[in-house]
Amino acid sequence: MKKIIYLLSLIFIISACTKLDEEVYDKIPGDKYPENAAQVANLSVEAYTKLKPFADDEGWWFLAQEISSDEFCAPTRGADWFDGGKWQNVHRHTWSNDEESVNRMWGTMWTGITTCNQVLDMMTELAETPAIIAKKKEVESLRAFYYYLLIDNYGDVPYITSAKNAPDLPYRVKRATIYNNLITTLKESLPYLKAYDNKLMFTKYTAYALLAKLYLNAEIYTGTAEWQLASDYSDSLISGPYNLAVNVSDPFKTENSNSSEIIFSIPYDENNFQGFRIHMRTLHYQQNLEFDMPVGPWNGLCIVPDFFDTYEDTDLRKEAYNMWGQRYDVSGSKIIDGETHKPLVIDPHLPALEMKAANYTPEQIRMTGARLGKYEIAMGALENLSNDFPLFRITDFYLMRAEAQIRLGGSGDQEVNMIRTRAGVSNWSGVTLDQLLAERGRELYCEGHRRQDLIRFGKWENAWWEKSTHGTDLRTFPIPKWATDVNGNLLLPPQ
Numbered sequence: 001m002k003k004i005i006y007l008l009s010l011i012f013i014i015s016a017c018t019k020l021d022e023e024v025y026d027k028i029p030g031d032k033y034p035e036n037a038a039q040v041a042n043l044s045v046e047a048y049t050k051l052k053p054f055a056d057d058e059g060w061w062f063l064a065q066e067i068s069s070d071e072f073c074a075p076t077r078g079a080d081w082f083d084g085g086k087w088q089n090v091h092r093h094t095w096s097n098d099e100e101s102v103n104r105m106w107g108t109m110w111t112g113i114t115t116c117n118q119v120l121d122m123m124t125e126l127a128e129t130p131a132i133i134a135k136k137k138e139v140e141s142l143r144a145f146y147y148y149l150l151i152d153n154y155g156d157v158p159y160i161t162s163a164k165n166a167p168d169l170p171y172r173v174k175r176a177t178i179y180n181n182l183i184t185t186l187k188e189s190l191p192y193l194k195a196y197d198n199k200l201m202f203t204k205y206t207a208y209a210l211l212a213k214l215y216l217n218a219e220i221y222t223g224t225a226e227w228q229l230a231s232d233y234s235d236s237l238i239s240g241p242y243n244l245a246v247n248v249s250d251p252f253k254t255e256n257s258n259s260s261e262i263i264f265s266i267p268y269d270e271n272n273f274q275g276f277r278i279h280m281r282t283l284h285y286q287q288n289l290e291f292d293m294p295v296g297p298w299n300g301l302c303i304v305p306d307f308f309d310t311y312e313d314t315d316l317r318k319e320a321y322n323m324w325g326q327r328y329d330v331s332g333s334k335i336i337d338g339e340t341h342k343p344l345v346i347d348p349h350l351p352a353l354e355m356k357a358a359n360y361t362p363e364q365i366r367m368t369g370a371r372l373g374k375y376e377i378a379m380g381a382l383e384n385l386s387n388d389f390p391l392f393r394i395t396d397f398y399l400m401r402a403e404a405q406i407r408l409g410g411s412g413d414q415e416v417n418m419i420r421t422r423a424g425v426s427n428w429s430g431v432t433l434d435q436l437l438a439e440r441g442r443e444l445y446c447e448g449h450r451r452q453d454l455i456r457f458g459k460w461e462n463a464w465w466e467k468s469t470h471g472t473d474l475r476t477f478p479i480p481k482w483a484t485d486v487n488g489n490l491l492l493p494p495q
Helices: 002-016 022-027 037-042 045-049 061-067 083-092 100-123 130-154 175-192 204-216 218-222 227-238 278-282 285-291 316-321 362-366 394-407 413-423 433-443 450-456 481-486
Strands: 262-266 389-393
Touching (some): 045 100, 061 100, 061 450, 083 100, 130 204, 175 204, 204 227, 316 413, 394 413, 394 433
């Protein structure tokens, strides 16, 4: 109910406001607005709405992190899912600077940053009350989150903190410089951020989470490792109001707004906050019968076969996160594939990234590759899911603390074994970094972390399945051609 109230109020606020720009700022009476605490709280709403495209192809962040990794892919199935090669290019790391994924992700992240800057510019016109100062710090922290994703994916980028005063043709700034600015912003904001457990807003715990992530990846971003600080800020979350759920699937239920594991999430809703369509992209054409869906799925995304085999048969996550084998409709009858007219039995071992009709059987093309089942598909689901998408989840920070401690010469056994015990697999002793990376993959499968993890562990350049080895130059995506065509300064060395 809280989620619905939040979304309805969010829609009302957006529909009641015009575009944020300087002309509108000039029309806000500084002595009359905001008039109360509710209006102060609403100032940041527009900045949060810019998270909505991140989980699908409008924004491409989630898809780019997962399809580029060793755990997930979008195979070409006969005449379906080639789309100019854009899915294969991401998985094989053969993208260009004019790729849909590269273009849209850049634009989406900058939209988030720019909207934060517009909101902050607006607040400079208001009297500096304690509430306004706190709200500024919240929006600055949210902007730091957008910037964290931007530098993680693109490296050296412009660093802009005002929409009104932004240069027409900005230059890039070194990633290490931006990293330091984000650390400073977050630490200065901590005393002003609310400590309550609100999963849809930037709280003190969200800041701890982002600081832990930045420090965990500091060696990649700056050349200097910060493992102890990564461990310390992970501890701040572990000692906070979050706990492991009883079941591995609990954080991904349709009604997961109050999950004990989620720290920060995108509040998707099938009607009022649309943008999460992973079930449409992964389910077989006839699997709508399994979930009584009034819409037909697109039969696409699936797990990489080698990664599927890393799950032990006793691992509860194997079945909780994947769908394979014979599929049944809501009445318990076997689903029949619409083209082969044979029972729909999904073979989890996808034979190839590109399956042409001349080389593969219809069964291989249509019915291979275990499908993503991690995010609950409610009966009667529409084209968009209502599951909140977890951006930060406490399980991640147990594993992050374990990693930091191992890299510092200590042990990560306790944290890793908490995760493994819940998953129904045996405990480990003397956990190695390779074991930890594999466990992160199994636990955090399809949550948007795998690309970053592979880079940090030095595995990104390795060959896997149908992807070849390459150099470290592909650790970041290129700045889109359309952006450099408009602003040639983006091609110059960073300042």
